[in-house]
Amino acid sequence: MTASYETIRTRLDGTVLCATFDAPPMNLIGPEVVRDLVALLEELSHPTAPHVVIFDSADVDFFFPHVDMTKVPEYTAEAAKAGGPGDASLGMLFRKLSRLPAVTIAKLRGRARGAGSEFLLACDMRFASREGAVLGQPEVGIGAPPGAGAIQHLTRLMGRGRALEAVLASSDFDADLAERYGWINRAVPDAELDEFVAGIAARVSGFPRDALIAAKSAINAVSLPTPAEVRADAALFQQLVRSGNAQQRTAELFEQGFQTRGATELDLGDALGHLRAAD
Amino acid sequence: MTASYETIRTRLDGTVLCATFDAPPMNLIGPEVVRDLVALLEELSHPTAPHVVIFDSADVDFFFPHVDMTKVPEYTAEAAKAGGPGDASLGMLFRKLSRLPAVTIAKLRGRARGAGSEFLLACDMRFASREGAVLGQPEVGIGAPPGAGAIQHLTRLMGRGRALEAVLASSDFDADLAERYGWINRAVPDAELDEFVAGIAARVSGFPRDALIAAKSAINAVSLPTPAEVRADAALFQQLVRSGNAQQRTAELFEQGFQTRGATELDLGDALGHLRAAD
Amino acid sequence: MTASYETIRTRLDGTVLCATFDAPPMNLIGPEVVRDLVALLEELSHPTAPHVVIFDSADVDFFFPHVDMTKVPEYTAEAAKAGGPGDASLGMLFRKLSRLPAVTIAKLRGRARGAGSEFLLACDMRFASREGAVLGQPEVGIGAPPGAGAIQHLTRLMGRGRALEAVLASSDFDADLAERYGWINRAVPDAELDEFVAGIAARVSGFPRDALIAAKSAINAVSLPTPAEVRADAALFQQLVRSGNAQQRTAELFEQGFQTRGATELDLGDALGHLRAAD
Numbered sequence: 157m158t159a160s161y162e163t164i165r166t167r168l169d170g171t172v173l174c175a176t177f178d179a180p181p182m183n184l185i186g187p188e189v190v191r192d193l194v195a196l197l198e199e200l201s202h203p204t205a206p207h208v209v210i211f212d213s214a215d216v217d218f219f220f221p222h223v224d225m226t227k228v229p230e231y232t233a234e235a236a237k238a239g240g241p242g243d244a245s246l247g248m249l250f251r252k253l254s255r256l257p258a259v260t261i262a263k264l265r266g267r268a269r270g271a272g273s274e275f276l277l278a279c280d281m282r283f284a285s286r287e288g289a290v291l292g293q294p295e296v297g298i299g300a301p302p303g304a305g306a307i308q309h310l311t312r313l314m315g316r317g318r319a320l321e322a323v324l325a326s327s328d329f330d331a332d333l334a335e336r337y338g339w340i341n342r343a344v345p346d347a348e349l350d351e352f353v354a355g356i357a358a359r360v361s362g363f364p365r366d367a368l369i370a371a372k373s374a375i376n377a378v379s380l381p382t383p384a385e386v387r388a389d390a391a392l393f394q395q396l397v398r399s400g401n402a403q404q405r406t407a408e409l410f411e412q413g414f415q416t417r418g419a420t421e422l423d424l425g426d427a428l429g430h431l432r433a434a435d
Numbered sequence: 436m437t438a439s440y441e442t443i444r445t446r447l448d449g450t451v452l453c454a455t456f457d458a459p460p461m462n463l464i465g466p467e468v469v470r471d472l473v474a475l476l477e478e479l480s481h482p483t484a485p486h487v488v489i490f491d492s493a494d495v496d497f498f499f500p501h502v503d504m505t506k507v508p509e510y511t512a513e514a515a516k517a518g519g520p521g522d523a524s525l526g527m528l529f530r531k532l533s534r535l536p537a538v539t540i541a542k543l544r545g546r547a548r549g550a551g552s553e554f555l556l557a558c559d560m561r562f563a564s565r566e567g568a569v570l571g572q573p574e575v576g577i578g579a580p581p582g583a584g585a586i587q588h589l590t591r592l593m594g595r596g597r598a599l600e601a602v603l604a605s606s607d608f609d610a611d612l613a614e615r616y617g618w619i620n621r622a623v624p625d626a627e628l629d630e631f632v633a634g635i636a637a638r639v640s641g642f643p644r645d646a647l648i649a650a651k652s653a654i655n656a657v658s659l660p661t662p663a664e665v666r667a668d669a670a671l672f673q674q675l676v677r678s679g680n681a682q683q684r685t686a687e688l689f690e691q692g693f694q695t696r697g698a699t700e701l702d703l704g705d706a707l708g709h710l711r712a713a714d
Numbered sequence: 715m716t717a718s719y720e721t722i723r724t725r726l727d728g729t730v731l732c733a734t735f736d737a738p739p740m741n742l743i744g745p746e747v748v749r750d751l752v753a754l755l756e757e758l759s760h761p762t763a764p765h766v767v768i769f770d771s772a773d774v775d776f777f778f779p780h781v782d783m784t785k786v787p788e789y790t791a792e793a794a795k796a797g798g799p800g801d802a803s804l805g806m807l808f809r810k811l812s813r814l815p816a817v818t819i820a821k822l823r824g825r826a827r828g829a830g831s832e833f834l835l836a837c838d839m840r841f842a843s844r845e846g847a848v849l850g851q852p853e854v855g856i857g858a859p860p861g862a863g864a865i866q867h868l869t870r871l872m873g874r875g876r877a878l879e880a881v882l883a884s885s886d887f888d889a890d891l892a893e894r895y896g897w898i899n900r901a902v903p904d905a906e907l908d909e910f911v912a913g914i915a916a917r918v919s920g921f922p923r924d925a926l927i928a929a930k931s932a933i934n935a936v937s938l939p940t941p942a943e944v945r946a947d948a949a950l951f952q953q954l955v956r957s958g959n960a961q962q963r964t965a966e967l968f969e970q971g972f973q974t975r976g977a978t979e980l981d982l983g984d985a986l987g988h989l990r991a992a993d
Contacts, residue, residue, distance in 0.1 A: 281879045356879070
């Protein structure tokens with residue numbers, strides 16, 4: 157692994173790659189992050205690539221707050237470079253992530269909302285700091301359905317009632333509640349999280365790769381959404397995010413400090429509940 | 436909302452409708468309740484209807500004990516009025532409930548068994564009093580499989596093993612166990628339940644309706660049973676509930692106070708375990 | 715029930731059959747156990763067979779440690795006798811177990827790994843000693859994907875992320891973690907386990923059989939993998955278990971006491987993490 161990225165710091169530890177998202181000031185998912193993700197997934201698709209990847213964040217408060225709402229066309233254009241025609245969406249990029257031969261483990265500290273949560277959902281395993289992790293799908297509160305996998309993954313992971321709650325109420329979930337609902341594999345005490353994740357990664361990296369790939373493919377065949385499902389969700393998001401409601405609510409959030417390191421982003425779940433009611 | 440119902444008290448709080456089942460003496464699901472449900476669902480299907488509905492019960496001991504076993508043909512005839520030809524079943528009525536544009540939240544105190552539990556399962560979210568909620572599917576203990584959605588929903592929510600336990604053993608579940616198994620979203624301390632549910636309802640009611648409807652439809656597409664599955668379960672229930680075993684066990688339950696406010700109904704799960712063994 | 719088996723002790727208690735696996739020295743799943751399972755399932759398929767079966771183990775440390783890795787062709791040949799052409803696999807035998815008219819309850823003390831865990835997953839309900847149960851799918855750590863149902867069942871029971879963790883990391887799960895992930899119905903204190911399971915069995919055995927069969931069949935229709943899925947997993951296991959990696963790692967395990975009552979088998983999850991890393 158010698159490629160270098162603008163927004164991802166990589167470090168190889170044996171056959172385990174540590175990929176740390178580092179896109180100041182707050183790790184928004186914009187064109188640069190997506191461009192780097194596209195390149196990293198391409199690199200990880202090679203037969204000689206690392207067998208296991210740990211994803212974490214250089215920012216203790218924000219793993220990925222959400223997409224950069226001012227650059228939806230731009231990051232979508234970057235995502236398109238990972239797929240074929242008609243696949244211009246984060247959802248299809250994240251589906252590619254789910255199908256990598258590498259085993260992907262997300263280590264969550266801070267906030268992962270919207271497409272940030274959907275990135276985690278596309279990884280193979282998710283472990284979160286009990287004290288410091290927050291997950292949320294704020295899209296409906298802003299004015300569009302989640303478009304990059306949350307509909308599909310959350311419904312399969314936690315069932316219809318809890319998925320409807322998570323998506324329709326757009327509330328923040330702490331790590332313990334996220335574990336109870338199945339959003340993450342486990343909440344782990346923050347002081348133990350690094351060693352816990354490193355242990356699983358080291359263990360898996362020593363196992364025969366053909367068995368890992370065969371087992372992962374078989375589980376994917378049962379559990380991944382179809383491309384048609386992913387594309388339909390992406391199309392609906394891209395349509396409604398341009399609606400008057402979504403535009404107006406996004407504007408109201410920007411007046412309150414949206415996409416800056418402040419109270420609105422730290423407690424976005426709360427902020428959504430205090431926007432003016434939609435018609 | 437100006438319609439009035441014999442068995443449902445409705446109160447509009449902003450764009451949140453509170454619908455309280457009040458069918459003395461014990462909220463049995465009989466022809467009157469089903470007729471009112473059919474009318475309420477029709478009203479909630481209109482574009483100008485409330486965006487969010489909270490369902491609760493005026494009876495602290497019985498949300499819905501189960502259907503009125505003396506009036507299966509009568510309530511089924513009422514349910515038929517909600518659907519097309521061949522859809523004479525509570526199961527298809529409840530499927531219609533699941534597909535409403537309104538967001539439906541069930542607040543459970545007391546017992547919800549049989550079709551009462553299946554009503555809850557058809558709602559979008561279910562929150563239950565930790566101290567005072569009981570869920571159960573007593574049908575198999577009586578002599579028929581559940582026919583109005585439990586087979587489909589419980590299997591998807593809790594997986595094969597736990598669904599088989601809930602359905603085959605026909606035992607009562609308290610709120611904590613129901614939460615662990617995924618039957619409900621959460622068990623909430625009784626003293627906090629009203630405020631908790633009102634908070635979610637108020638929050639969701641302020642969100643853009645097109646996003647709510649799009650997200651709910653997409654989650655439904657992944658999680659709702661097909662009409663064919665619902666009809667098959669209804670047909671099997673309607674066949675076996677007329678069997679000699681079911682008739683005999685129902686008669687034995689009536690000798691013990693079935694369908695009256697007493698020990699047999701309060702602890703129906705226990706009562707089923709003490710019926711004479713079937714052949 | 716008068717048939718007698720070399721490796722299964724049976725005892726009829728009313729209409730509940732207790733079937734205790736007793737294949738010293740450590741209950742390996744070899745040709746004898748499979749032959750007896752084939753015969754027992756045949757017997758349980760008869761209309762007059764017991765309505766409920768409790769499966770447990772005579773060995774408090776090992777329910778089923780895993781298959782006898784020295785006799786894969788032999789036990790596969792025995793499994794073939796349960797099915798039609800092309801169904802020579804434990805997976806198809808276990809699928810037959812899942813479709814029995816009898817209600818099957820597994821009571822777990824000790825270790826159930828590999829096909830031992832998959833046997834449990836094919837039963838209708840699984841209750842485990844909180845203090846003394848261990849579950850695991852060590853296959854990937856050895857060099858092959860699980861082949862007899864774990865891929866299908868674990869993904870459906872616990873969702874993609876947790877199934878990938880259980881299968882790819884090949885770690886041991888204690889009963890509490892297995893309950894949180896949905897691998898088992900419940901962890902029960904060891905001192906209460908016998909009475910708890912006997913209570914459910916006695917209760918269910920008194921319920922009308924037509925209702926039990928109808929409800930189980932309907933739940934199976936939603937939750938069981940298709941024969942094609944089961945056959946594909948079996949084929950992949952049978953292919954990779956003969957690979958160089960699997961052969962080498964199995965040999966290394968045998969040098970450490972694999973398939974004998976010692977530290978390697980007691981803590982097989984740990985042992986897998988200390989094998990030489992595969993290429």
